[in-house]
Structures are given as C-alpha cells and as structure tokens.
Amino acid sequence: MSNQNMDKGKKPQKFIVTDSEIAFHHEDRKKRTAELATANEELAYQYLEKSKRAGELLIANEELLFQNREKENRASELIIANKELAYQNQEKEKRAAELLIANKELAYQNEEKEKRASELAIANKELAFQNEEKERRAIELMRVNSELKKAEEQQKMNLLVMEEMMFITSHKIRQPIAQILGLTNLMDTLMDSPEELKEMTGYIQQSAHSLDNLTRELTTFIYEQEVKARKAL
Numbered sequence: 001m002s003n004q005n006m007d008k009g010k011k012p013q014k015f016i017v018t019d020s021e022i023a024f025h026h027e028d029r030k031k032r033t034a035e036l037a038t039a040n041e042e043l044a045y046q047y048l049e050k051s052k053r054a055g056e057l058l059i060a061n062e063e064l065l066f067q068n069r070e071k072e073n074r075a076s077e078l079i080i081a082n083k084e085l086a087y088q089n090q091e092k093e094k095r096a097a098e099l100l101i102a103n104k105e106l107a108y109q110n111e112e113k114e115k116r117a118s119e120l121a122i123a124n125k126e127l128a129f130q131n132e133e134k135e136r137r138a139i140e141l142m143r144v145n146s147e148l149k150k151a152e153e154q155q156k157m158n159l160l161v162m163e164e165m166m167f168i169t170s171h172k173i174r175q176p177i178a179q180i181l182g183l184t185n186l187m188d189t190l191m192d193s194p195e196e197l198k199e200m201t202g203y204i205q206q207s208a209h210s211l212d213n214l215t216r217e218l219t220t221f222i223y224e225q226e227v228k229a230r231k232a233l
Helices: 019-189 194-232
Strands: none
Touching (some): 019 194
C-alpha cells in the first residue's frame, strides 16, 4: 500500500502498482502480522508473567503482612515475656533478699544455739560437779551419821557403864565401907572387951576383903568396857 502525496496547488498524480509490489507488500504485511502476533504473544506472556508475579507479589505481600503480624504478635509476646521476666527477676531479687535475711537469721540462731549449747555444757559440768559434791557430802553425811550413831551407841554404852559403876559404887562398895565405918565406931566402945574387939576386927577384915573384891571387880569391868570401846572404833 502506497501513500499519495498531495501538494497544495498541484494535481494528484496516479501511481501504477505492479503485482510484484503487491506481492511484496502482502508478504511484508504477513511478516508484520506474524511479528505483531509474536509481539502480542510475547506481550501476553509478559502479561501472564506480570500477572503471576503480581499474584506472587500479592502472596508475598500477604506473607510479609502475616510475618509482620506474627512479628508484632511475637513482639507483643516478647514484651509480655520481658515484663514477666522482669517481674520474675524482681521476685527472684526479693526472694534472694528474703533468703539473705533468712540466712542471717539462721546464722544468728545457730550462734545463739552454739552459745546456749556452750552455756548448757558449762551448766552440765557445774551440775555434774554439784552432783559429785552432793554425793561426797551425802557420803560424808552418811559417815558422820554412822559416826554419830556409833557415838550415840557408845554414849548409851557409856551411860550403861556409868550406871553400872554408880550402882557398884553406891551399893556394893558403899555397903562394906559403911560396915567398916560402923565397926570402927563400935570398936571405940569395946576397948575394954578384947573378945568383942577381936570379933569386930574379924568383921572389919571381912568387909575389907569384900571391898577389895568389889574394887577388883570394878577395875575388871572398866577394863572390859575400854576394850569394847576400842573394838567399836
């Protein structure tokens, strides 16, 4: 196909188109049509690719939006977790402080227990010493009581001895002494009667022998009591 140029003030000229030119133009149109079809196909392919990429981009955007939401959620969760962790750390610090105070209190109580244990040990030693002293004093008291009992028994025996001696002295010994005294008084009145005087002298000798026997008996009794007293000691 040819363009007809029309000049102002000139008459149009007629061109003669040959078959070869028509064929050439026809082939050229075919080529351009084919090129245009190819370009359209290419353009359709690119459009499809762009549509796919747009769809992928949309999916990617949605995925990115989802990821951003997840990140926001995770960030929120992380903030909550951080707050919870901060709270737990505060609680741990409080518990650590309480544990430190409790350890100090426990250490103080252990020191008090050790002090009381030491005091109790000293008190036990003192008590043991006092018990030993009590036992010693009890033994000493028993010994003293035994000695007192022995002394009381000895005193009773001594009283019995004294009573026996007083009985011997006041009764047995006094009787011959009284007889001798009475006979000597009679002798003063019988100086003129030798026979009666002789008889009185015999009586005095009997009383003297009796007194001598009683004196021996008293001496023997005292000696026996001394021997018994020594054995008792």
